[in-house]
Amino acid sequence: MLRRFCLLALLLAPAARAADPFVDVTEKTNQKVLKVFGAGGFRGATNYSTGTLISADGHFLTVASQTLDTSELIVHLADGRRMKAVVLVTEPELDAALCQIKVDGKKPGEPTGLNLKDYFDIEAEAKRPHAEPGDWVLAFSNLFEIAMRNEPVSVMQGTVMSYSKLHGRRGIFDFPYTGDVYVVDAITNGPGAGGGPLTNRKGELLGFIGREIKNSLSETWINYAIPTDATVTLRDGDKTETVSLPEFVRLGMQGKYKPRIRPVAASGPGGYTGIKFVPNVLDRTPPYIDEIMPGSPAEKGGLLVNDLVSFIDGEPIYSIKSYHEYMKRTRADMTVRLEVRRGDNLQSVELKLGEWPKGMLKPTVTLPPEKK
Amino acid sequence: MPNLTRFLRTRVTVAAGVVAAAAPLALIPPATAADVDPKVKAAEAERVKAVNLVRPAVAAVCFYGGQVCGSGVVISEDGYCLTNYHVTEGISPVMQCGLADGLLYDAVIVGQDKIGDVALVKMLPKKEGDKFPFVQLGNSDDTKPGEWSMAMGNPFGLALDFTPTVTYGLISGTQRYQPPEGKGTLEYTDCIQFDTSINPGNSGGPLFNMKGELIGINGRGSFEKRGRVNSGVGYAISINQIKNFLGHMKAGIDTDHATLGAMVITDGEEGGEELNKLVFTQILDESDAFRRGIKPQDQLSAFAGRPMSSTNQYKNALGLYPKDWRVPITVRSAAGARKEMLVRLMGNIDTFVGEQEQPNQPKPGRPGRPGQPPPEQNPAQAKAKKSPAAKLVVEKKGYANFHFNKLETDRLVAAFTKQHGSAAAFGGNWAIDGTVQLVDGRSGEVKITWADDKEGVTEIKINRNGIEDSLKPLSGNLSQAELALPQGSGGLLLALYQLRVFLTKMQAGFNPNENIYPGFVHGGTEPVYPMPADVTSKAPPAATRTLCEVIRTKKGQFEGKWFFDPKDGTLVGGESWFDKGEDPCELYFSDHKDVSGVKLPHKVAVRWGDKGYAVLTVKSYTLGKK
Numbered sequence: 001m002l003r004r005f006c007l008l009a010l011l012l013a014p015a016a017r018a019a020d021p022f023v024d025v026t027e028k029t030n031q032k033v034l035k036v037f038g039a040g041g042f043r044g045a046t047n048y049s050t051g052t053l054i055s056a057d058g059h060f061l062t063v064a065s066q067t068l069d070t071s072e073l074i075v076h077l078a079d080g081r082r083m084k085a086v087v088l089v090t091e092p093e094l095d096a097a098l099c100q101i102k103v104d105g106k107k108p109g110e111p112t113g114l115n116l117k118d119y120f121d122i123e124a125e126a127k128r129p130h131a132e133p134g135d136w137v138l139a140f141s142n143l144f145e146i147a148m149r150n151e152p153v154s155v156m157q158g159t160v161m162s163y164s165k166l167h168g169r170r171g172i173f174d175f176p177y178t179g180d181v182y183v184v185d186a187i188t189n190g191p192g193a194g195g196g197p198l199t200n201r202k203g204e205l206l207g208f209i210g211r212e213i214k215n216s217l218s219e220t221w222i223n224y225a226i227p228t229d230a231t232v233t234l235r236d237g238d239k240t241e242t243v244s245l246p247e248f249v250r251l252g253m254q255g256k257y258k259p260r261i262r263p264v265a266a267s268g269p270g271g272y273t274g275i276k277f278v279p280n281v282l283d284r285t286p287p288y289i290d291e292i293m294p295g296s297p298a299e300k301g302g303l304l305v306n307d308l309v310s311f312i313d314g315e316p317i318y319s320i321k322s323y324h325e326y327m328k329r330t331r332a333d334m335t336v337r338l339e340v341r342r343g344d345n346l347q348s349v350e351l352k353l354g355e356w357p358k359g360m361l362k363p364t365v366t367l368p369p370e371k372k
Numbered sequence: 373m374p375n376l377t378r379f380l381r382t383r384v385t386v387a388a389g390v391v392a393a394a395a396p397l398a399l400i401p402p403a404t405a406a407d408v409d410p411k412v413k414a415a416e417a418e419r420v421k422a423v424n425l426v427r428p429a430v431a432a433v434c435f436y437g438g439q440v441c442g443s444g445v446v447i448s449e450d451g452y453c454l455t456n457y458h459v460t461e462g463i464s465p466v467m468q469c470g471l472a473d474g475l476l477y478d479a480v481i482v483g484q485d486k487i488g489d490v491a492l493v494k495m496l497p498k499k500e501g502d503k504f505p506f507v508q509l510g511n512s513d514d515t516k517p518g519e520w521s522m523a524m525g526n527p528f529g530l531a532l533d534f535t536p537t538v539t540y541g542l543i544s545g546t547q548r549y550q551p552p553e554g555k556g557t558l559e560y561t562d563c564i565q566f567d568t569s570i571n572p573g574n575s576g577g578p579l580f581n582m583k584g585e586l587i588g589i590n591g592r593g594s595f596e597k598r599g600r601v602n603s604g605v606g607y608a609i610s611i612n613q614i615k616n617f618l619g620h621m622k623a624g625i626d627t628d629h630a631t632l633g634a635m636v637i638t639d640g641e642e643g644g645e646e647l648n649k650l651v652f653t654q655i656l657d658e659s660d661a662f663r664r665g666i667k668p669q670d671q672l673s674a675f676a677g678r679p680m681s682s683t684n685q686y687k688n689a690l691g692l693y694p695k696d697w698r699v700p701i702t703v704r705s706a707a708g709a710r711k712e713m714l715v716r717l718m719g720n721i722d723t724f725v726g727e728q729e730q731p732n733q734p735k736p737g738r739p740g741r742p743g744q745p746p747p748e749q750n751p752a753q754a755k756a757k758k759s760p761a762a763k764l765v766v767e768k769k770g771y772a773n774f775h776f777n778k779l780e781t782d783r784l785v786a787a788f789t790k791q792h793g794s795a796a797a798f799g800g801n802w803a804i805d806g807t808v809q810l811v812d813g814r815s816g817e818v819k820i821t822w823a824d825d826k827e828g829v830t831e832i833k834i835n836r837n838g839i840e841d842s843l844k845p846l847s848g849n850l851s852q853a854e855l856a857l858p859q860g861s862g863g864l865l866l867a868l869y870q871l872r873v874f875l876t877k878m879q880a881g882f883n884p885n886e887n888i889y890p891g892f893v894h895g896g897t898e899p900v901y902p903m904p905a906d907v908t909s910k911a912p913p914a915a916t917r918t919l920c921e922v923i924r925t926k927k928g929q930f931e932g933k934w935f936f937d938p939k940d941g942t943l944v945g946g947e948s949w950f951d952k953g954e955d956p957c958e959l960y961f962s963d964h965k966d967v968s969g970v971k972l973p974h975k976v977a978v979r980w981g982d983k984g985y986a987v988l989t990v991k992s993y994t995l996g997k998k
């Protein structure tokens with residue numbers, strides 16, 4: 001009997017493989033994924049991302065990246081339609097942007113009449129138990145901007161390595177999300193992949209592929225996704241409250257989600273060190289320290305006048321301008337590691353950044369023109 | 373577009389570091405057999421079986437001397453091996469290939485496709501008659517995103533005994549377009565994208581489906597800032613594209629890709645919610661598209677059976693075909709009339725070769741090979757000269773290796789002669805008696821005669837129902853109208869003249885070998901669309917497509933092409949040009965019957981451009997001896 005069973009199993013095995021289940025899942029999931037393009041059409045390395053459809057009315061989620069800083073957001077649907085889209089609301093601490101496809105002639109808030117068949121019901125998907133380390137995952141995205149119009153997005157496979165928090169990466173790449181993530185063993189987080197769905201082998205939504213971030217210790221890229229039920233604690237002035245991704249979506253769709261007041265605006269000067277540099281007269285004035293404010297993080301960290309700032313968190317700093325540009329991405333309470341040249345030696349100093357004292361003149365940084 | 377993609381030729385120096393880094397990963401103890409689900413075991417066994425099936429045929433393509441440059445795969449028992457052009461480019465013509473048996477075999481370049489980044493090399497057996505392990509070619513059009521795949525090869529030049537590395541992953545996308553690198557070369561059209569790991573040294577290696585069928589040749593990836601190692605986005609040239617060029621490459625040809633001879637753009641790039649239309653803007657006078665009556669603003673709605681709505685789709689479809697191939701296209705005129713037609717594709721290599729051949733300048737866009745001494749000082753090259761493979765190299769413009777063209781020509785001529793017999797004994801005057809049915813509905817008796825005068829100048833005459841046309845093709849100073857006789861046939865007399873030269877004299881009857889288009893060469897493979905025997909048939913031309921082997925001929929200034937069934941060498945058709953800027957007169961042969969020991973066609977359909985001209989039915993041949 002056992003032998004007969006084995007024989008049967010062997011005969012059936014090839015047939016089961018021929019109908020590869022991932023092919024169907026890939027085809028179905030592709031219908032729920034959008035190619036998102038920011039300003040300037042299709043040029044610029046990071047001017048594109050991936051969107052995941054979450055309503056029949058054309059709502060979709062993507063990462064809250066600079067791709068969205070445009071009034072000309074364009075999406076390509078799986079069937080090849082090219083349509084405009086608008087950002088409804090973003091929540092940096094979930095690294096999520098709720099957007100919607102715009103239909104000409106329809107006012108904001110009006111039903112779009114799109115009646116899309118394929119989308120993820122995020123409330124229902126978020127109730128599913130988490131995937132475990134070792135489980136299969138499929139990642140869908142338009143990484144490297146490979147697909148246009150009705151060309152299907154790319155599918156990649158891997159397994160969940162761990163479900164945990166990403167520590168110590170904030171600031172380096174302006175990554176405000178502090179909740180749990182799925183870390184996966186495939187290279188899913190290529191340029192433009194952020195916002196695409198991470199599913200299990202059945203095509204059920206596990207989370208959203210995160211933006212590109214690098215581990216500053218090992219200088220390797222991290223492949224991760226923010227889970228569908230991601231929950232974060234937000235500070236709103238003095239209050240704290242928790243918000244989950246499905247809540248953000250539900251309130252956002254109703255126009256009721258109020259973005260929180262941040263302690264430091266994203267475009268501000270960043271955290272405070274208390275360093276003053278020599279006069280910035282050249283385009284590339286070397287960042288020699290000219291003055292250290294009393295009681296400042298720089299003084300506490302032991303920096304000295306005439307130190308030359310050479311690296312912050314391993315990134316080379318060439319000029320006063322590049323110092324300020326880097327610091328823009330930091331904020332109060334973060335710790336940064338500075339390497340300074342003092343005489344012939346490199347000194348390494350850790351600074352816990354503070355808030356800018358009231359009334360102190362903040363540096364103005366002009367960003368170089370964007371390359372087209 | 374920033375420079376996102378790079379190619380994966382190995383740089384051997386990285387190998388040592390990678391070996392060291394890989395070692396600690398192997399320390400996790402394997403699960404015991406009892407823990408594992410039988411289904412998992414069965415799937416694993418199947419995978420192992422597929423790997424073992426193809427493993428012996430995976431090659432490491434090396435400089436002469438064994439330094440690994442890339443990978444390859446053997447596709448026939450006589451040692452034909454596919455790889456990337458960007459792998460052989462620096463090591464041609466004589467190289468070595470290592471197989472999983474641990475042996476290095478001498479090898480020689482056969483043919484190449486610079487634009488498609490494919491090269492065909494032939495490995496020499498250690499002993500004459502020894503057979504190589506080889507893999508089966510799959511059908512890459514059946515490959516779908518979400519299927520599993522295996523990439524094999526020799527990444528980082530890792531295995532010094534040439535045992536291939538296998539990696540396993542998913543097909544991420546199909547019909548991908550990746551633009552050319554360098555001046556028009558290395559364009560990946562209709563390629564396969566996968567997350568299967570490939571690294572420097574994997575270039576030229578095979579991508580298999582899980583049946584162990586070859587579905588592509590790996591050669592490229594998207595890397596950007598991730599560095600020149602696996603980024604989860606690799607590309608393979610689809611095997612179905614390679615199949616279209618394989619006949620050319622086997623014939624030693626330095627193959628060219630195609631253009632339509634017309635500019636096609638997307639209509640309303642910015643505006644449209646709906647899919648784009650592709651419309652013609654400029655059409656070259658000398659192109660087939662022009663002769664078929666395509667006008668600016670006409671819409672290209674399908675190309676070779678694929679609907680067209682984006683330039684990526686168009687470039688993908690165009691990239692599948694070699695120059696001179698005929699493909700069906702569907703055009704919708706501005707007024708809305710839809711028309712399916714056959715067009716002959718033009719070449720595109722001249723455009724960029726012209727740009728590239730700047731005297732005393734390095735080739736732009738191609739990375740140098742640091743540490744590689746120039747060939748004349750390279751000891752590997754000096755050694756390669758003594759290889760038996762070096763005797764199999766004949767240089768000629770337009771060919772990767774003309775030696776293989778001669779081999780293929782001789783083989784095809786032998787197959788044809790075996791099938792048809794030889795008409796060499798019948799060097800005298802010829803005549804045909806029969807009937808003709810013209811496309812305009814007229815029909816009647818026909819007589820065709822070939823007669824040589826004392827100087828050997830042939831005069832050919834055709835007489836249908838008392839109306840006679842005649843031509844002395846090599847008598848000089850003939851007008852186009854005379855060469856194109858009978859009117860409306862595109863030069864049937866000239867075509868029949870060449871047919872007799874071909875049948876009676878073969879190679880000896882045509883021009884001695886010339887530089888670019890020698891007088892009698894193998895032209896690879898081309899699709900032929902035989903005209904239905906019913907001259908008035910309105911069947912779509914694509915329906916009769918058959919892939920044929922080609923002999924290209926030149927007699928005086930007149931070019932011809934002869935098409936053969938690759939299975940048995942049967943002559944199925946021919947084309948004859950009275951002017952290269954015009955459509956050729958097309959002949960389609962059927963009803964082959966024995967005449968004095970020579971099998972000759974008794975039904976000949978004649979077409980010119982997109983119109984049928986006539987069908988000739990032969991009652992009798994009269995073959996004169998010299």
